[in-house]
Amino acid sequence: MLASFTWMGLEAVHMYLALVKVFNTYIPSYILKFCIIGWGIPAVIVSLVLVIDKDAYGSLADEEIEMVLDSTEAFCWIQNDIVFFVTVVAFIGLTLLCNMSVFIMVLIQIKRIGANKLAANSHGSVLDLKAVASLTVLLGLTWSIGFFSFGPARVVLVYLFVFLNSLQGFFVFLFHCLMKENVRKQWRIHLCCGRFRLREYSDWSRSVTVGDRCKKKNLVNSDSVTSGSSQ
Template sequence: MVKFIFSVLKTSPPNWTVERQLGKILFGIEVENITISHLSTPFNMTFKHKSELQEKENTTCVYHNRSRGEWVTDGCHTLRLTNQTICSCDHFSFFALMIPDMKLSEVHARTLSVLTCVGGAISVFFCTITLLTHCLQHSRKSTDHAMLVHLQLVASLLLLNLLLLTSVGLAFVGPASMASGLCPAVAALLHYSLLCCFTWMGLEALHLYRLLVLVYNTYMRHYLLKLSLLGWGVPALVVSIVAAVSTDFYGLNNRMCWIKDSGVQYGSVVAYLIGVLLFNSTIFAIVITTMLKLRSVTSPQGKRQSRNITCSVLGLTCILGLTWGVGFFSMGYTNYVILYIFTILNSLQGFFLFLWLCVKRLRGAEQSSMTTGQSSSTHILSVGSEVWPSSGRTRQSVQEGAIADNTAKF
């Protein structure tokens, strides 16, 4: 006797996430203790829709592949009509309807995955070179706060890319990594490292504001320690809260060890990134506005200097945060051009940061050689020290000098 089991689920199991699932209902057809596949005559399932689907809502029939832990279309053919969808499949499983325009094609998904891994490997190499170079060259020298903030961001990018490569590698192991609990652990660490990168981008903007805008009264005790507690502590708090709610949120998701629940992704990653981008954009606007005002009243030489400062801040801010905002232009539909730009720019962020730090060192060396032999009466203003202007100098002139001098740190 053969026993057929028909199931209708209105709520997906915790580890069965269907992005852009239509109707939020799963249909299961199974035979007890028997796996039915590769039927010579496929069976049909007809899904009728209450209203006509829009062009961008063309549906696709998918089923849950338990061995791979993801939803795929293998063995199912989709026939789309005006107000209904017919699924013709050659096997029994759990089925659902999904809006395909929100899902990457297999070719593009693999290409983007390869680009991410290659870019991540390049970033790992150059982040390592950056940290080693600094340790070898400055082992016996004091380092300014600006450089230490940059190095913290480099360290977070190194951790992120290492865990990203590990996560993709564990996905190929599949069930073995899940059974050992290694995949969920790496997913949680990847979540933590990504939030660390976002946090240090925000702290870079904060430090930039203090260095180039506040000028006066910027001294703060244990300044770098406080930044470090924020940069590494806040992400740990967020991940701890997510894990405390449920450890099932972490696991195998779309060929990598990552967050399985879309709500957790939007709440703890996307919302977090939006907050950082809004903060960075505000700081960017304030800094650029301040520089443009100073540029309008400076000498021709000062104007060239202001242009250099503006370019430096623009390059720094674009590298340390604004490129992550490119992904939001693809929300609501799949734009492959934007996705490729987003993947390339952000996977190579460690490499771009390495190049920027090299240019920074060269410009600092040039500035040092230009100021050799000149009067040492110029007042230096930097974060962590407070120097008041001499008599007869206006606040604006001191601020201009401070911005020019502090640009060497950026």
Template structure:
């Protein structure tokens, strides 16, 4: 997920400069990289949520070639979408703004408005729905493990934290319209700028509170996920 987000940021920051070169091949390439890394980031949001569920909630999970499978899922799933769009010539320089002085602001992206929203919002919505399902299952499983009813506040904080960590802020950009367009873009920029910091804090507490891993070696004695007894309440504790 970190690699896909770094690739996304690098492609976005260099996009306008490439668009201004008027080199169509370079523009198509940077638009392809930008779109692919964005879809890959969404896919890894889902994989990280799934991994958290397997790591902290499920116990004694046996998955052969676990790392290989999630790597294929994270990097291969977005590829067919990008291939189809580039094959129909969907990536070109798009004019974002033109001032009275004639200065043009442009970037390399999907030229068709409907393809942009249909593909990206549909893909994001699918990932978001899957994360919602995982969050609901986690909440129910935590209640079963605790053997008592958790407070509404703790459940709500757990679910909201999961959403904020794994891509909820992207919905701000996708559903920005009308007079709230510019303010919501600022909100989107601020929230996504601190996403990496929140992920750092999250993984710091997780790795200090729980021990668990998946092995690619089915013969390894450590192949099954081992979770310390003290880590059973880690999901509840970090959201208190």
């Protein structure tokens, strides 16, 4: 769980560097450093808990869990409430708070970019709605519903929490693979067959090829003119 939220926090950092702080963001060994942070921080937290109290983790299977999960099998979980709130709740809350800040900054940046383009209001609204939905899922902001699952609306929020977060990976795949035109084109090139298959050399690649040929032709002509003038 800690690793999942750490990686969602790193996704927010990556989004901030890519969309907000665009310039002067070169980081050597970028992916390696992200991997060290993404797996290192959870490992350090769990190790510290075990060093401080070796009995902090243990089997958990009370009557309420047996009733909810319909199972009598115990599973490993934190035994101390203080440890749970410090190492899990506080860590998740801090990560979601940082992700929410990046979420707002990225939306402002997207709005500024969209304002510079001439587009219809309806089309722009659909794109903005898609961006909000995809960013919400990617940054794990749906997990914040768990902090508000109390009171009269607790049952509804718990169902919404389970639905959104259990399908988080599917939503990431939906927004960032299925709904991207360039990804769909690659699928049609490599996976589809028959009339659904897209030729590898599409209009875009042909235009690039023609452009390259024109450039080469101009270079040849310029070289011949230069050699003729020198003669």
